[in-house]
């Protein structure tokens with residue numbers, strides 16, 4: 513089975529398992545887990561922030577950020593198809609008593625400065641005011657689209673001019689940095705906080721990082737405790753996270769595989785696929801006369817998995833385990849792993865063709 517449902521389906525490598533087994537640990541709620549401390553230092557460096565904090569999930573990281581940045585009753589300005597708005601159970605309302613106001617980020621999901629100003633609400637006797645602007649990079653629903661540094665900076669400048677802090681949901685931040693050929697720290701220089709996932713394209717079994725200023729992270733630690741996210745000997749799960757950071761350098765391969773997959777699928781009758789910039793491939797099934805759910809059911813029979821992303825939209829995600837099970841079963845130990853990935857993509861395209 514070639515599982516392209518998500519880049520979260522990867523399993524920890526032997527090296528990650530060994531790192532977990534050998535991790536030096538302590539009680540992280542006391543700040544005494546050396547492995548977590550090391551991960552937090554390296555993560556902060558990777559995104560050019562003063563400090564970072566390990567969290568169990570990206571969702572928790574985003575939720576903590578919202579809580580730290582805002583006051584009860586304020587508005588958060590979020591993209592209309594963003595993860596924080598659509599897929600976090602209304603957490604901004606539940607955890608931080610915020611109301612959300614949406615902007616339409618268009619093709620890459622970022623607001624232009626005019627949209628930031630239009631969405632801004634000034635605090636007065638009747639209105640609680642805008643407390644936060646959220647960006648998403650890469651933007652998942654738009655198809656893993658990276659938001660370029662200029663757009664991030666323009667949106668952040670507009671928000672800051674209005675006294676509004678900016679948080680980036682960077683679940684796939686390093687996919688963005690890779691695709692843009694930009695340093696992640698540079699991409700984030702104009703914003704106040706960022707969350708990125710270790711457990712997606714970077715391949716860790718568990719965990720995300722929330723980074724910002726020293727003061728922001730200090731307060732974030734209190735909110736993490738409040739949400740029940742204070743973990744004890746967390747070095748066991750943080751150790752694979754350290755290895756995951758090393759996987760930043762191989763993300764370009766996932767992007768190349770995604771382009772191959774997209775080209776292969778686009779050439780099939782009935783499917784329409786735009787060239788992806790990162791590791792997410794969105795497939796329009798309209799012309800095939802099949803809903804995403806129906807085609808995916810048939811794909812499953814043929815040995816490929818994806819996710820429904822709309823009635824006539826399928827999402828396929830490339831990741832570092834694509835082709836791994838095939839490589840093991842054919843015992844092609846000497847084969848270059850890039851070639852194995854490539855074969856898996858060809859196999860996936862052939863399977864979708866049979867399913868049509």
Ligand SMILES: *Cc1c(COP(=O)(O)O)cnc(C)c1O
Nearest residue numbers: 569570571572595652681683709
């Ligand atoms: C996956 C994802 C998250 C949340 O990560 P979890 O670790 O699954 O909670 C947040 N934002 C985006 C854009 C994501 O894709």
